[in-house]
Amino acid sequence: MTRHGLGVELRHVDLHRGDRAVLHDINWTITPGQRWVLTGDNGAGKTQLMKLVSGALWPTPTGRAVRRYLLEGEVFEAPAGVLDEIAYIGAERQDRYERYGWNFTAEAVVGTGLYRTDIPLDKLSAADRRESKRVLAQLSVAVLAKRRFLTLSYGERRLVLLARAMATRPRLLLLDEATNGLDAEHHGKWLRWLEATVRTPLTWVLSTHQAADIPACVTHALTLQRGRIVSQQPAKLPTLRRVLARAEAARATCADLPQRRLRRHVSSNATSSTSNAPLVRLRQASVFLDGHPALRSVSMTVRPGDFWVITGANGSGKTTLLRTLYGDHGVADSGSIERCGVTAGVPLDEFKQRIAYVAPHLQTDQPRSLTVLEVVASGRYASIGLNEALTPADRTAAQRALRVFDAQHLATRRLAELSYGQLRRVLFARGWVGEPRFALLDEPFAGLDPVTRADLLDRVERFVAAGGACVLATHNTLEWPRRVTGRLRLRVGKARRF
Numbered sequence: 001m002t003r004h005g006l007g008v009e010l011r012h013v014d015l016h017r018g019d020r021a022v023l024h025d026i027n028w029t030i031t032p033g034q035r036w037v038l039t040g041d042n043g044a045g046k047t048q049l050m051k052l053v054s055g056a057l058w059p060t061p062t063g064r065a066v067r068r069y070l071l072e073g074e075v076f077e078a079p080a081g082v083l084d085e086i087a088y089i090g091a092e093r094q095d096r097y098e099r100y101g102w103n104f105t106a107e108a109v110v111g112t113g114l115y116r117t118d119i120p121l122d123k124l125s126a127a128d129r130r131e132s133k134r135v136l137a138q139l140s141v142a143v144l145a146k147r148r149f150l151t152l153s154y155g156e157r158r159l160v161l162l163a164r165a166m167a168t169r170p171r172l173l174l175l176d177e178a179t180n181g182l183d184a185e186h187h188g189k190w191l192r193w194l195e196a197t198v199r200t201p202l203t204w205v206l207s208t209h210q211a212a213d214i215p216a217c218v219t220h221a222l223t224l225q226r227g228r229i230v231s232q233q234p235a236k237l238p239t240l241r242r243v244l245a246r247a248e249a250a251r252a253t254c255a256d257l258p259q260r261r262l263r264r265h266v267s268s269n270a271t272s273s274t275s276n277a278p279l280v281r282l283r284q285a286s287v288f289l290d291g292h293p294a295l296r297s298v299s300m301t302v303r304p305g306d307f308w309v310i311t312g313a314n315g316s317g318k319t320t321l322l323r324t325l326y327g328d329h330g331v332a333d334s335g336s337i338e339r340c341g342v343t344a345g346v347p348l349d350e351f352k353q354r355i356a357y358v359a360p361h362l363q364t365d366q367p368r369s370l371t372v373l374e375v376v377a378s379g380r381y382a383s384i385g386l387n388e389a390l391t392p393a394d395r396t397a398a399q400r401a402l403r404v405f406d407a408q409h410l411a412t413r414r415l416a417e418l419s420y421g422q423l424r425r426v427l428f429a430r431g432w433v434g435e436p437r438f439a440l441l442d443e444p445f446a447g448l449d450p451v452t453r454a455d456l457l458d459r460v461e462r463f464v465a466a467g468g469a470c471v472l473a474t475h476n477t478l479e480w481p482r483r484v485t486g487r488l489r490l491r492v493g494k495a496r497r498f
Helices: 046-054 091-100 106-115 126-138 154-167 184-199 237-253 260-264 268-272 318-326 348-352 360-365 372-381 392-404 420-432 450-465
Strands: 007-017 020-030 035-039 066-071 074-076 086-089 172-176 203-207 220-225 228-234 280-289 292-302 307-312 336-339 355-358 438-442 469-473 486-491 494-497
Touching: 007 046, 020 046, 020 228, 035 046, 046 086, 046 172, 046 203, 086 091, 086 154, 091 154, 091 360, 106 126, 106 154, 126 154, 154 184, 184 203, 280 318, 292 318, 292 486, 292 494, 307 318, 318 355, 318 438, 318 469, 318 486, 348 355, 355 420, 360 420, 372 392, 372 420, 392 420, 420 450, 438 450, 450 469
Parallel strands: 035 203, 035 220, 086 172, 172 203, 307 469, 307 486, 355 438, 438 469
Antiparallel strands: 007 020, 007 066, 066 074, 220 228, 280 292, 280 336, 486 494
């Protein structure tokens, strides 16, 4: 029997989150078999629109809103009848595994797609295991089948969840910045898989900021701006890619931003000292996670004014290296790590409180009920959430950090109300609330629109120029600083310096 795609119709749809209107008068029809690209700046409403289509959110009752689905000639006025036909991939689905500690094997995660459950409810049959491995192999990650999900890198987790979505055999696939964290090789394989959907009835919607994410088989494009549709039309691929490429090049025109604010926010220890003493030094450091060697004999020294870039494929050890520098992972006895100011008897937390650390797991772990001000203030203690009520000094420091990153207008909002890009800006403010000397940034710009990315990177560059230091892990050369003082390329935990 021929499978047909799923169609969606939205008419005069509004959406409010909390006391804010995030989508306004949305009118959009997705016809079965169409392949849409959804664009717009961070905070434009892309994720909220995707969730609305997926059935995860309900339109605000206005008396005129219509949301209906078309499947096999039958009309469904509510999503309940078609939920099994829709697969959604986004940062929040990936974050859920970390938040709830769902540490199943990759094979089992893909298996939940076969039965459309969040977690495994029974052991997979031999046929189920074969199908899970077959789908993982399509994305060239069959080798991960027996690995535990939470031991995987951010990019590896994303690939496993892509495989899970494929295992559901959806009729409508919603891909919300789905390529975040993928290295070049796996990005290419994912893109080729998406191109192959032209030979199927699959309907899909892809949100992205990057021209390289758009396959040639795209049929339509929609652009959101401040919660409103400003354009929807058949896609002209060269024009669409050209527009996004121009936006990606915006960094060259965003360099002349006000500088005084961030320079004042560099620790006085960094700006007043002429010492070039190392902030952190690794010597032949090896790290083992879940019984696997994650880093092998890595050596590096970070001094004030350094801007290191760490590259490597998914699972090569980039996140492990940064978490080791931060103090989350210990070094095997065969090597050593030295941190400035940390001697016998000095708590490691004192070092962490002087570090600006921005990483995907920190975005995942923050309690969604906290206000932005509370989350930023927690950075003073390098804590997740707060153990005590905010002090006046906490509030002052958090407000100052939010002003530094132009996010003071978000101070009273709760995390659950923020877009992905807004939340990432808040995490930068959290990192800088303690006036750090040293920044550790793990894929900090993934999922950000080009202007936001350029703004944040320029601020970090000024921090380094004023005497700070930074180690940045990234797959994207557009995210590199103008001045790189050191580069490590990791491969299966081994480092090569350039």
